[in-house]
Amino acid sequence: MGRAKVARVSATELADRTTALSMALLSGSDELDPGVVEQARRVVDKAFERTNLAGDHTVVALAGATGSGKSSLFNALVGADVATIGARRPTTAKPTAAIWGGGDAGELLDWLHVDARHRVEDDARPTGRGKSVGSLDGLVLLDLPDFDSRELAHRQEAERILELVDVFVWVTDPQKYADARLHDEFVSILSRHDAVTVAVLNQSDRLTPDAVQTVAKDLRRLLLADGVKGAQVLTTSTLTGDGIPEFRQRLANAVAGHAASRQRLRADVVGVAERLRQDVADTEPDVAKLSRTALDEAFARAAGVPVVLDAVERDYRREAFAHTGFLFARWTKAFAADPLRRLGLDRDRGRDVIPLDIEGADVRAVLGRSSIPAPTLSTVAAVDIATREFVRNASEGMPPRWGEAVDAAVDRGEGALSDRLDRAVMSTSLRARRPIWWFVVNVLQWLLGLAAIAGLVWLAVLVVMGWLQLPRIEAPTVGVIPLPLLMLVGGLLVGLGLAVVSRWWANIGARRRKASIGRRLTEAVGEVADERVLIPIDEVHARHRATRAHLAEASD
Numbered sequence: 001m002g003r004a005k006v007a008r009v010s011a012t013e014l015a016d017r018t019t020a021l022s023m024a025l026l027s028g029s030d031e032l033d034p035g036v037v038e039q040a041r042r043v044v045d046k047a048f049e050r051t052n053l054a055g056d057h058t059v060v061a062l063a064g065a066t067g068s069g070k071s072s073l074f075n076a077l078v079g080a081d082v083a084t085i086g087a088r089r090p091t092t093a094k095p096t097a098a099i100w101g102g103g104d105a106g107e108l109l110d111w112l113h114v115d116a117r118h119r120v121e122d123d124a125r126p127t128g129r130g131k132s133v134g135s136l137d138g139l140v141l142l143d144l145p146d147f148d149s150r151e152l153a154h155r156q157e158a159e160r161i162l163e164l165v166d167v168f169v170w171v172t173d174p175q176k177y178a179d180a181r182l183h184d185e186f187v188s189i190l191s192r193h194d195a196v197t198v199a200v201l202n203q204s205d206r207l208t209p210d211a212v213q214t215v216a217k218d219l220r221r222l223l224l225a226d227g228v229k230g231a232q233v234l235t236t237s238t239l240t241g242d243g244i245p246e247f248r249q250r251l252a253n254a255v256a257g258h259a260a261s262r263q264r265l266r267a268d269v270v271g272v273a274e275r276l277r278q279d280v281a282d283t284e285p286d287v288a289k290l291s292r293t294a295l296d297e298a299f300a301r302a303a304g305v306p307v308v309l310d311a312v313e314r315d316y317r318r319e320a321f322a323h324t325g326f327l328f329a330r331w332t333k334a335f336a337a338d339p340l341r342r343l344g345l346d347r348d349r350g351r352d353v354i355p356l357d358i359e360g361a362d363v364r365a366v367l368g369r370s371s372i373p374a375p376t377l378s379t380v381a382a383v384d385i386a387t388r389e390f391v392r393n394a395s396e397g398m399p400p401r402w403g404e405a406v407d408a409a410v411d412r413g414e415g416a417l418s419d420r421l422d423r424a425v426m427s428t429s430l431r432a433r434r435p436i437w438w439f440v441v442n443v444l445q446w447l448l449g450l451a452a453i454a455g456l457v458w459l460a461v462l463v464v465m466g467w468l469q470l471p472r473i474e475a476p477t478v479g480v481i482p483l484p485l486l487m488l489v490g491g492l493l494v495g496l497g498l499a500v501v502s503r504w505w506a507n508i509g510a511r512r513r514k515a516s517i518g519r520r521l522t523e524a525v526g527e528v529a530d531e532r533v534l535i536p537i538d539e540v541h542a543r544h545r546a547t548r549a550h551l552a553e554a555s556d
């Protein structure tokens with residue numbers, strides 16, 4: 001007697017748990033059960049309001065069914081006929097408060113919306129056998145309307161008050177102690193608050209001592225089945241006074257702890273956090289480990305990367321021919337269209353030409369839209385399929401609402417996506433350093449061409465001199481072949497041979513250039529996939545991870 005204490009919950013612990021619950025609602029409320037979210041918001045508001053009320057009071061509510069005698073029990077504790085008692089049911093329509101001690105409980109009762117108030121005077125407090133070990137100063141005792149009242153307003157008022165008080169006292173009687181409404185709609189729902197729950201079997205004078213013990217034992221069994229850990233039952237009788245001192249002592253213990261309110265709020269926070277935790281998975285898929293090959297390939301096809309790479313390969317061969325081809329055939333290059341310019345692409349455009357935050361319409365205004373063929377319906381469908389498959393893998397194992405959030409976060413705007421992909425391609429540099437061998441071969445081709453021209457001119461001079469019957473000048477020979485003829489034929493033949501070899505080597509270089517530019521374009525298109533798919537998914541995962549961590553902090 002007098003030693004039992006309500007489990008202490010520090011103000012810091014309660015504040016930390018409440019803050020964690022509030023942060024969980026901030027990060028994941030849209031993906032959690034709406035009903036539980038609303039309840040959690042009420043718990044957060046209640047914790048903030050209750051902890052900021054002046055005074056150090058413990059609010060105890062007597063709740064029970066019609067005819068359980070809770071008003072008589074209330075009067076017995078108060079020591080005066082404050083609560084109305086009568087045969088007509090229901091009797092209690094509005095909650096009545098009794099306040100012990102000199103502290104001002106006005107602000108607290110205003111918050112509870114309890115108007116009927118009675119202050120217990122010193123001379124009304126019990127002495128002798130009924131005196132409790134410890135003071136009741138700071139106790140605010142409420143007599144609630146019947147929770148099974150025929151009047152809906154009475155039931156709603158009882159339920160409202162029960163959400164706000166610090167300690168519950170379930171008052172029942174031998175006839176209604178197994179009432180389904182009491183256990184299913186109140187005790188089981190608030191079973192987590194076992195540290196601030198008291199069960200009273202009133203009107204024990206109606207039973208024999210043995211029957212009282214039997215009924216009390218059965219009531220304890222029902223409470224344990226409801227989830228009330230370590231359920232204890234007090235038996236009382238307002239007619240004989242039996243059990244009243246023990247009940248008063250239990251209330252004195254709760255008041256002495258000065259922690260019942262924080263214990264109740266902690267239980268509320270933990271309970272609602274655990275219910276919300278059911279809507280959060282234990283982990284998230286690791287997006288970095290998911291295969292994105294199909295996604296990148298689909299985006300690349302939609303961006304026209306194969307068409308651009310084909311143009312890059314042809315452009316390399318065209319430029320290689322212009323630098324290493326047969327000197328006297330290079331003029332034909334003018335008849336071959338520039339494959340990159342036909343696509344509206346500039347091989348010399350670097351990434352720094354277009355600001356990263358420029359919109360698709362601005363890209364067209366600055367650079368004009370490229371002439372890359374628009375994605376076909378099948379290509380667009382392939383992007384959608386690849387995206388949906390990636391999203392499905394990225395939300396595997398997550399609750400349905402979170403999976404829907406992952407899917408909704410992904411941007412599938414076809415028109416905007418097409419513009420963004422076109423911008424990525426246009427802002428990618430198609431420039432590369434000209435191979436050194438082009439310069440070497442070009443010099444050789446010019447030397448061979450000049451040698452052929454010189455040999456041709458030399459031979460022409462000799463022919464003209466012979467035609468004009470001028471003195472003959474013997475041309476040098478190499479073996480039996482005149483040097484001018486050797487210069488002409490050798491320059492042409494070697495130049496053609498070098499052009500053939502250069503063409504073969506240019507094909508190899510074109511494939512290498514295609515692979516190099518392909519990596520650039522893949523990176524640029526991959527950034528679009530990151531922007532449209534991976535980053536939004538990561539953001540949802542981050543919110544899911546934060547929500548889980550905050551709920552764990554609130555409930556553990």
